[in-house]
Amino acid sequence: MAITICVGNYKGGVGKTKNNILNAYEIAKTGKKCLVIDLDPQGNSTTVLIRTKKAHSSDVFSFDKTLMTAVKEDNLSGLEVEIVHNLYLLPSYIDFANYTTFLDLQYGIVEESHPDFNSITQKKITHLAKLLQPLKEKYDYIFIDVPPTKSYITDSAVMASDYVLIVLQTQELSLDGATMYLQDLQNLSQIYGGDFEICGVLPVLMDGNASLDQFVLENAAEVFGEENIFEHKVPNMARLKRFDNTGIVENDRHDLRVIEFYKDVANELVNRIDYFEKEKMHG
Incomplete structure (x- = not known):
C-alpha cells in the first residue's frame, strides 16, 4: 500500500513542484515504485516530467484522456505515464480546474450556516481519496502536487494523504502562507477526521540574504517546532530552474550537484516518514 505525501504551501512560487518531483525521482532510483499525481490545472509537474521522459527516452507521449475525464468516469487506473524506471505520472490538464464544479454537481451546494454543511463538505473532500484507493495498491510512494491556494482540490489532496510536506x-x-496552511491542516484533522501527519518543513533558501533566511527559519521553528524543520535546506541553485526547460537530466557536474543534493533530501524525507510509520506500529 502506497505511502501518500501531499506537498503544500498557500504561497505560489516557493519550489513546491520542483521539490515534489525531485524527491519522487530520487526515491524511484532506490528501487521504490513512485507515482506523481498532478492536481494543479496549470500542470507544472506534468510539463517538467514529460520533458524528463523525452530527455531519457524516445517514446512518444500522448494523452488518451484527461484526469478530469477519468474522474467523471470514476476510474483513474491506466492514466499513469512511465517517465523513467519506477517513476510514473498521473498528468494534469487545464480542465481539472472544473473539479470543484464537478463536486458541487455531485454533492450539492449549501451555505456554511446549513446544518449539513460539514457532512456535505466531508463527502466532497474525501471523493478523491476513494478514487485513489486502487492506485495505492500499485505503488510504494505517491506524491501529490497541488495548486498554491485553498480549494477543494488542496483539501482533497490532504484528505487522501498519509503525510504532508510543507515547502517553505x-x-x-511564504511563512505566512505556510502558517495559514497549518491552520487549515488542523481544521481538516479536527473537523473532518483527516488522518495524516506533517512529516516536516523543507526550507528553500532565498538568494544570498543570510540574515533574512535566518530570521524566517527562526520564526518557522517557533511556529512548527525546531524538530519539524528539515536539516537539509535547499540552496539557490540555478540548475534547478533549468530543469523546468530540460526536464530532470544528469548530463554534467551542475546537474549532478543538484541530483546529489536531492538524494540527501529524499533520504531525510524517507527517514522522517519511517520514524512516523514505526510510531504507528508501536502506538
Whole structure:
C-alpha cells in the first residue's frame, strides 16, 4: 500500500513542484515504485516530467484522456505515464480546474450556516481519496502536487494523504502562507477526521540574504517546532530552474550537484516518514 505525501504551501512560487518531483525521482532510483499525481490545472509537474521522459527516452507521449475525464468516469487506473524506471505520472490538464464544479454537481451546494454543511463538505473532500484507493495498491510512494491556494482540490489532496510536506521559502510571505496552511491542516484533522501527519518543513533558501533566511527559519521553528524543520535546506541553485526547460537530466557536474543534493533530501524525507510509520506500529 502506497505511502501518500501531499506537498503544500498557500504561497505560489516557493519550489513546491520542483521539490515534489525531485524527491519522487530520487526515491524511484532506490528501487521504490513512485507515482506523481498532478492536481494543479496549470500542470507544472506534468510539463517538467514529460520533458524528463523525452530527455531519457524516445517514446512518444500522448494523452488518451484527461484526469478530469477519468474522474467523471470514476476510474483513474491506466492514466499513469512511465517517465523513467519506477517513476510514473498521473498528468494534469487545464480542465481539472472544473473539479470543484464537478463536486458541487455531485454533492450539492449549501451555505456554511446549513446544518449539513460539514457532512456535505466531508463527502466532497474525501471523493478523491476513494478514487485513489486502487492506485495505492500499485505503488510504494505517491506524491501529490497541488495548486498554491485553498480549494477543494488542496483539501482533497490532504484528505487522501498519509503525510504532508510543507515547502517553505525563506521569505515572510511564504511563512505566512505556510502558517495559514497549518491552520487549515488542523481544521481538516479536527473537523473532518483527516488522518495524516506533517512529516516536516523543507526550507528553500532565498538568494544570498543570510540574515533574512535566518530570521524566517527562526520564526518557522517557533511556529512548527525546531524538530519539524528539515536539516537539509535547499540552496539557490540555478540548475534547478533549468530543469523546468530540460526536464530532470544528469548530463554534467551542475546537474549532478543538484541530483546529489536531492538524494540527501529524499533520504531525510524517507527517514522522517519511517520514524512516523514505526510510531504507528508501536502506538
